[in-house]
Amino acid sequence: MRLDKFICKSTELSRTEARQAIHAGKARVNAEVITNEAAQVHENNCVTLTGQRLIPRPSRYFMMHKPAGTLCSNVDGVYPSLFRWLDLDRRDDLHIVGRLDADTTGLVLLTDDGHWSFNITRPEQQCAKVYRVGLRDPLSDQTAARFAQGLLLQGETTPTHPACVVPSGPREALLTITEGRFHQVKRMFAAVGNRVVNLHREQIGGIRLNVPSGQWRALTRTEIDGV
Ligand code: URA
Numbered sequence: 001m002r003l004d005k006f007i008c009k010s011t012e013l014s015r016t017e018a019r020q021a022i023h024a025g026k027a028r029v030n031a032e033v034i035t036n037e038a039a040q041v042h043e044n045n046c047v048t049l050t051g052q053r054l055i056p057r058p059s060r061y062f063m064m065h066k067p068a069g070t071l072c073s074n075v076d077g078v079y080p081s082l083f084r085w086l087d088l089d090r091r092d093d094l095h096i097v098g099r100l101d102a103d104t105t106g107l108v109l110l111t112d113d114g115h116w117s118f119n120i121t122r123p124e125q126q127c128a129k130v131y132r133v134g135l136r137d138p139l140s141d142q143t144a145a146r147f148a149q150g151l152l153l154q155g156e157t158t159p160t161h162p163a164c165v166v167p168s169g170p171r172e173a174l175l176t177i178t179e180g181r182f183h184q185v186k187r188m189f190a191a192v193g194n195r196v197v198n199l200h201r202e203q204i205g206g207i208r209l210n211v212p213s214g215q216w217r218a219l220t221r222t223e224i225d226g227v
Contacts, residue, residue: 066104067214
């Protein structure tokens with residue numbers, strides 16, 4: 001991780017204060033003064049600030065059940081940010097792994113571990129996301145085949161990865177996708193002439209949502225390692 005981030009994760013300093021300390025020559029990595037805030041340091045390097053050894057706080061990982069009418073953003077906008085429901089210290093250190101639209105409900109993952117979230121969201125990882133989709137019209141017979149083949153969405157040049165859709169009610173389906181394109185689920189159903197009327201994310205990789213709306217909990221070690 002970057003030296004400035006390492007210092008923030010080990011002290012109460014803000015990013016700006018950490019950078020000022022680095023530029024002032026107060027930080028050493030393995031006894032060498034480092035004045036570049038972007039220098040990469042490993043968790044087990046010996047990093048000191050004005051002679052004090054720094055030990056980073058462990059990374060944090062949470063699931064939250066996002067209510068409708070909330071924003072996946074650190075700040076309020078047209079709707080309140082879902083961070084309002086997260087009564088935790090240093091919640092601004094956290095970021096959201098795979099945003100949902102304001103009207104979408106369900107599973108949101110939050111962490112301060114950039115490597116972990118990068119691994120979940122990078123397309124090559126093919127991490128499965130499961131959505132329960134309420135539809136205007138019943139699922140047509142062709143939809144499963146079209147989704148399995150991959151669809152060209154409006155304005156895009158590469159087709160979607162193969163996706164699996166199964167009916168779960170007269171106007172409801174369970175959809176599994178392995179990408180996270182902009183408004184992907186709504187655009188996929190629009191591409192086959194249907195319309196999403198409500199959308200709920202149930203699962204990301206091996207992590208299943210199991211807290212009530214507006215609630216959150218820390219992830220278990222098994223969930224963190226198995227995603
Ligand atoms: N796809 C969408 O269209 N919206 C979401 O919120 C998530 C996936």
